[in-house]
Amino acid sequence: MGSTTLLCGFKVSIGTLDAFLDANGVDETDGTPPFYEDHPDKDEISKLLYAKITQAGGTADKNRFRAMIPLKEGRGKSTVAYVTYVWLTVYAHREVLLDEDLPIAVPEGFEELRREILSFGEKIETVDKIADEGKMGLFLVHIYEIRGLYKPQEMREWAKVPQYCDQCDAVFDDPYGAFTQRQLHRRDVHGSKESTCPLPEG
Known part of the structure; x- marks a missing residue:
């Protein structure tokens, strides 16, 4: 089981993300991904991200904003998470229409969310931070087993x-x-x- 997701968003250290979550009354991840199927209405992280987007004046669909953390069988926990503004998951194979499925335009409120999350990196040790903290881009993330469970x-x-x-x-x-x-x-x-x-x- 599990799934692979193609996403647009930014990279962030688990320590930075967890500090942001803790400050906002949401349980830290400790490098464990949220359950894929809980997004967007049952996952507390997704709900927090969307609340921050709306507070900043954003009006995009709540389904677009989530935190994704890589997970692979037999490997240690990830030190990096990804915060998305658009994403597309694949179970086996599918056609990807980039302009339609993954529009590059960053929605209103996302940059404000990014800056707020990254500000919590000032409170963690440098050794716990990834080198390219906050980098925006197009990423592929695999989430193993039940936490990545996805049914097309x-x-x-x-x-x-x-x-x-x-x-x-x-x-x-x-x-x-x-x-x-x-x-x-x-x-x-x-x-x-x-x-x-x-x-x-x-």
Whole structure:
């Protein structure tokens, strides 16, 4: 499990981010990523970031602002986090339209948020700070296991009941296997070569 995200935003030391969070009454991360699926309404970090954006006059969608921390199986915790203003996650593969999916224009309020977070770096030891603290850019971040759990919309559709054949009027309403039944029906009746567990694009 896990996922990889392409994002626009800035890099920040875990120590700096945690000092900012603590000062605003949010639990420190200690290098552990928030749960991917909690964003934007259940994750306290996401809610804080969006509150800061709106306080600075920003009006962009709350879904755009989150903190992402790399995590890989069998490796130590990250010393760096990324604060996003736009992002795109991939489960397996997908087309990326940069102008549409990752617009480079920085939304109003984000630079104010960046400066506020980075100001907390003055309170931590230099040894705990990354060399390129605050750098803006385009980054790829992998988050392993359940904390990076991401399901593209295509998979969410497959989980719905009932399922419908796209080539005839057959309906499948087994609460535990509707999509599998649909795929088997399409194979046996219509000659489909699709798997019962296809690889999604997304």
